[in-house]
Structure formats: structure tokens, C-alpha cells
Amino acid sequence: MTALDERVDPLALEHQVCFxxxxxxxxxxxxxxxxxEPLxxxxxxxxxxxALWDRHRSDESGRPLTVKEIASALQLDSATLSPMLKRLEALGLITRTRSVSDERAMDxxxxxxxxNLRRKALKIPPAVIERLGVGLDELEHLHTMLTRINRAALAGGALEGDRA
Structure with a gap:
């Protein structure tokens, strides 16, 4: 790691990664x-x-995801995830059932x-790329960097207090 230039204020807002x-x-x-919105x-x-579409496409057995698996994949706690799942169920997009193998778990x-909604959602990534006006290679590089930063932060204990 390199030292900061002494002429640069380390607390200047425009130099903050968090900002x-x-x-x-x-x-x-x-x-x-x-x-x-249209979806x-x-x-x-x-x-x-x-997360659910990924499972559906990759798991030919049709095994559902548990709430815990979704929470882990999205780095969310169950209390944050539960209202979203209730809303998605009310929209008729998902079902939630008690796990047969573990009655404490929800599938x-x-x-x-x-x-079927996935077909409509396929239009979203290219529309986002177009609206950002950034090349795909730049977005892939940004994704790689952000993933690396996220891993380092999680390894350092980030979000541990958020998930119980």
C-alpha cells in the first residue's frame, strides 16, 4: 500500500471511496x-x-432455495428478507413452504x-449497460474490483453484526 500524498487532504469528500x-x-x-417497474x-x-432464477436454471432436480440460502447469497439477514418474500408471494411469483427435511427451514x-417473468427480465441488463454508457469490459472490470473489495470486507468481519 502506498502512502497518501501529503498535499492531498485524506478527509476530502471527493477522495472518499465511500462517497x-x-x-x-x-x-x-x-x-x-x-x-x-413494468415487472x-x-x-x-x-x-x-x-437468485431464484439462477437456482432454477442450474439445478435440474428442481430443489428450492431456503430462506437462509437466499439470505446468504444476498448478504441479508432473514428479518430483511422475509417481508420481500411475502410480497413476492403475494405477487404470485414464489411459494414459501416448510422444508420437508428440516421443519425449521422455509423453502x-x-x-x-x-x-415466466425471467423472459421479460432478460431485457434489463442490456438496457442498464446502454443507460450507463459504459463499455461491457469496463463494467466487468468494475464488477471484478467490487467483488474483490466485498470479499476483503467480509473477511474482515463486515456485516457480521447485520446478520444474526
């Missing part, structure tokens, strides 16, 4: 909002659906409507 990430977070979510989804609900499965 750049916070602004980017709000701006990117503002791009997603009108794209997700009837909020961005957090979209992330849940992405989450896509309904036919939830499976």
Missing part, C-alpha cells in the same frame, strides 16, 4: 427503477428473483409466473 460508492449506488438504482419489482426483489420456489 463515490454511495453516489454510484443511488445513481445505478435510479437507472434500474424504471426498468423494474412489478423493486431492486431488492429483483435480486431475490435473480422458496418459483411459480410458473415467476419462471
Amino acid at each position: 463515490a460508492l454511495a453516489i454510484t449506488h443511488r445513481a445505478v438504482l435510479a437507472i434500474y427503477r424504471p426498468l423494474l 412489478g419489482l423493486t431492486h431488492p426483489q429483483y435480486l431475490v428473483m435473480l 422458496v420456489s418459483l411459480t410458473k409466473a415467476g419462471i
Whole structure:
């Protein structure tokens, strides 16, 4: 790690990674909002659906995801996830049932409507890329860097207090 230039104020707002990430977070979510509206989804609900669509496509046995697995994949606690799942169930996109193998666990499965919604959602990634006006290679590099930062933060104990 290199030392900071002494002429640069280490507390200058424009040099803060947290500030750049916070602004980017709000701006990117503002791009997603009108794209997700026609699907009837909020961005957090979209992330849940992405996790479920991933499972549906990759697991030929049709095994559902548990609430715990979804929470882990999204780095959320169950208390945050539960209202989203209730709303998705009310929308007819998922079902929640007690696990047969562990009565303490709740299984989450896509309904036919939830499976079919994926076709409409396929339009979202290219629309986001177009609206960002950034090349795919740049976005892939950003994704790689953010994933590396997230792993390091999680390894350092980030979010441990958030998930019980």
C-alpha cells in the first residue's frame, strides 16, 4: 500500500471511496427503477428473483432455495428478507413452504409466473449497460474490483453484526 500524498487532504469528500460508492449506488438504482417497474419489482426483489432464477436454471432436480440460502447469497439477514418474500408471494411469483427435511427451514420456489417473468427480465441488463454508457469490459472490470473489495470486507468481519 502506498502512502497518501501529503498535499492531498485524506478527509476530502471527493477522495472518499465511500462517497463515490454511495453516489454510484443511488445513481445505478435510479437507472434500474424504471426498468423494474413494468415487472412489478423493486431492486431488492429483483435480486431475490435473480437468485431464484439462477437456482432454477442450474439445478435440474428442481430443489428450492431456503430462506437462509437466499439470505446468504444476498448478504441479508432473514428479518430483511422475509417481508420481500411475502410480497413476492403475494405477487404470485414464489411459494414459501416448510422444508420437508428440516421443519425449521422455509423453502422458496418459483411459480410458473415467476419462471415466466425471467423472459421479460432478460431485457434489463442490456438496457442498464446502454443507460450507463459504459463499455461491457469496463463494467466487468468494475464488477471484478467490487467483488474483490466485498470479499476483503467480509473477511474482515463486515456485516457480521447485520446478520444474526
